[in-house]
C-alpha cells in the first residue's frame with residue numbers, strides 16, 4: 001500500500017494506491033533492511049564475501065544441487081545458463097513462445113550468446129506438447145543447428161502464474177536425456193510453485209540441469225537472482241558472469257536480504273496466493289460478460305483478468321483503474337480515511353490485465369482493490385449498453 005498526491009489524477013486529494021502491477025515492486029521488510037545494514041561483506045570477485053558465499057551455499061543445498069552463483073538479475077542468470085549449456089557454436093535452445101526468456105529478455109541468447117532460440121507453442125498451463133517437442137529436436141544434419149537445450153518457466157508468468165506439473169517435468173526429463181539435451185528452468189517464482197505443489201524446490205528441479213530463481217520478485221529483496229546447478233556448470237557461469245559485467249564486489253549487502261527472505265518471506269507465500277484467489281473469486285462472482293477470471297486454474301500469486309470483447313482495450317481498463325474521479329468519492333469508493341482508490345495493474349495492448357500479489361499487499365489492500373475493480377467493471381458494462 002502507498003499513498004500519493006493526486007495531481008496526476010482527476011481530483012485534488014490524497015489517493016490510496018494499491019500497486020498490483022508486479023511482485024517486482026515489492027519492498028524489503030524491516031528485518032531485511034536491518035540484515036542489509038549489518039551484513040558482513042568482502043570482495044566477491046575474489047570470492048571473499050562471506051554473506052554471498054552463505055547465500056550460494058544455502059541455495060545449492062535447498063535445490064539439491066552442487067553449487068550456486070549470485071547474479072544481479074534473472075535475465076543475466078538465464079542468459080548465463082543458455083551460454084553455458086549451448087557453448088558450442090551453432091547450437092539452439094527450444095523455448096516456449098510465451099516464455100519470459102523469449103519475449104522479454106531482448107533475445108539476449110542470440111544477441112550476446114550467439115544461440116538460436118527455436119520456439120514451441122506454450123499450452124495454457126505453461127507446458128508444451130512433448131510429442132511436438134520430440135519433433136523439434138535436431139541432430140547431425142549438416143544443414144541444421146544442433147539442439148542442446150530446452151528452456152522451461154516455472155511458475156509461468158504470461159500463462160498466469162501456472163505451475164508445471166511434476167509428471168510433465170518427469171516426462172520432459174526422460175525425453176531430454178534420450179536426446180542428450182540439457183534442461184534449464186527459469187524459476188523466477190519457483191518458491192510459489194513449491195508452495196502450490198507442497199513439495200520442496202529440490203523435488204521440482206530434481207531432473208533439471210540448472211535453475212535461476214529471483215530474490216527481487218515475490219521474495220521482496222531489492223536486487224538479485226541465484227543460478228544453481230552442478231560444480232562444472234557454475235564454474236563456467238562464474239567465468240562468463242565477469243564477461244557480462246556481473247562480477248560484483250561487496251555484494252553481501254544484497255545477499256543478506258536474500259538470506260532473510262529464505263527465512264521470513266518463503267513461509268508466507270501461501271498468504272499471497274490466498275489474497276490473489278480472493279480477488280479472482282470476486283471478479284468471477286460478478287459474472288461479467290466482458291471480464292473473466294479462470295479461478296479453477298489459478299495456481300499462485302498471478303491473476304489474469306481476461307477481456308472478452310475487443311471493444312475494451314486492456315490499457316484503457318488499466319488506466320481507468322488508476323484514475324480517481326470526483327463521483328467515486330461521492331459514491332464511497334474510498335478507503336477508511338475517505339481517500340480515493342487507485343489500483344495499478346499490468347495492462348498493455350493485451351486481451352487481459354494482470355494482477356500480481358506480493359508480501360506488502362495486505363488484506364485491506366485486497367478489499368480496496370476489489371471495491372475499485374468492481375466499480376470500474378460495472379462502469380464499463382453500463383457504457384457498453
Ligand SMILES: Cc1ncc(COP(=O)(O)O)c(C=O)c1O
Nearest residue numbers: 073074075076100153157186188
Ligand atoms: C519469469 C521471469 N523470468 C525472468 C525474469 C527476469 O528477471 P529480472 O527482471 O531480474 O531480469 C522475470 C522478470 O519479471 C520473469 O517474470
